[in-house]
Amino acid sequence: MPGAIALFTRESVEEIRKNGGTGNWVTSADRVRGYSFTVLVRNGKHPSSPSDVDHGTAFLVGRVSGTREVPETAANRYPRIFIEISEYALVTVPNSWSKSQNPVWYTSLEDLHIKENSLKFELVPHQDTVSAEVINKDKIVADMKRQIGQLFNVPGSAVELSIRL
Numbered sequence: 001m002p003g004a005i006a007l008f009t010r011e012s013v014e015e016i017r018k019n020g021g022t023g024n025w026v027t028s029a030d031r032v033r034g035y036s037f038t039v040l041v042r043n044g045k046h047p048s049s050p051s052d053v054d055h056g057t058a059f060l061v062g063r064v065s066g067t068r069e070v071p072e073t074a075a076n077r078y079p080r081i082f083i084e085i086s087e088y089a090l091v092t093v094p095n096s097w098s099k100s101q102n103p104v105w106y107t108s109l110e111d112l113h114i115k116e117n118s119l120k121f122e123l124v125p126h127q128d129t130v131s132a133e134v135i136n137k138d139k140i141v142a143d144m145k146r147q148i149g150q151l152f153n154v155p156g157s158a159v160e161l162s163i164r165l
Contacts, residue, residue: 003034003035003036003037003106003107003108003157004035004036004037004038004039004061004106004107004108004109004112004114005027005032005035005037005038005039005064005083005104005105005106005107006038006039006040006041006058006096006097006098006104006105006106006107006112007022007025007038007039007040007041007083007103007104007105008041008043008097008100008103008104008105009022009040009041009042009043009103010042010043010046010048010049010050011040012050012052013052013059013060013088013090016040016060016062016085016088016124017088017124017125019082020084020085020124020125021062021065021082021083021084021085021124022038022040022062022082022083022085023070023080023081023082023083024070024072024080024081024082025080025081025082025083025103025104026074026076026078026079026080026081026104027081027104028081029067029068029069029079029081031106032064032067032081032083033064033066033067035064035106036063036064036157037061037062037063037064037109037116037157038061038062038064038083038085039058039060039061039062039091039096039107039109039112039114040058040059040060040061040062041056041057041058041059041096041097042054042055042056042057042058042059043055043103044056053092054094056094056095056096056097057092057093057094057095057096058091058092058093058096058112058114059090059091059092060088060089060090060091061088061089061091061109061114061119062083062085062087062088062124063085063086063087063088063121063142064083064084064085065084065085065086066084067081067082067083067084068081068082068084069081069082070082085124086123086124086142087121087122087123087124087142088121088122088124089119089120089121089122091114091119093112093113093114096112096113116155116156116157117155141161142156144159144161145157145159145161
């Protein structure tokens, strides 16, 4: 069962594509890196939220490729994290939010009623070359996992790769 971080957001698909991910979340970068996917759920009650999907509807699944700390901190001085994605797939899954007050929810694609095999991922266009270099490595690994998964008829998230030195 692939792990997913559900995020309750007002961000538009275009912002996420332009920025190469989503932010600025109060969470642990180490914990985020342990998850394969982020699922964005529409917070339609935010004043600057687009009206593309209904409130509480999952609208985008992103393949997590990295994190970075941003200069802004939360009121409690915890760091905020930007979650980078290398690929995204658009979805429409109504009533996906857990009704939690916390906008960050650690869950799974299965619990959100999203089937990994049905997702059609598109590359996220990246503008700075440093991020693009990191993303390309992540894309290669993701492609390898997906291909091995197809070979053995399992989802790519079930494949683990290791390197021994």
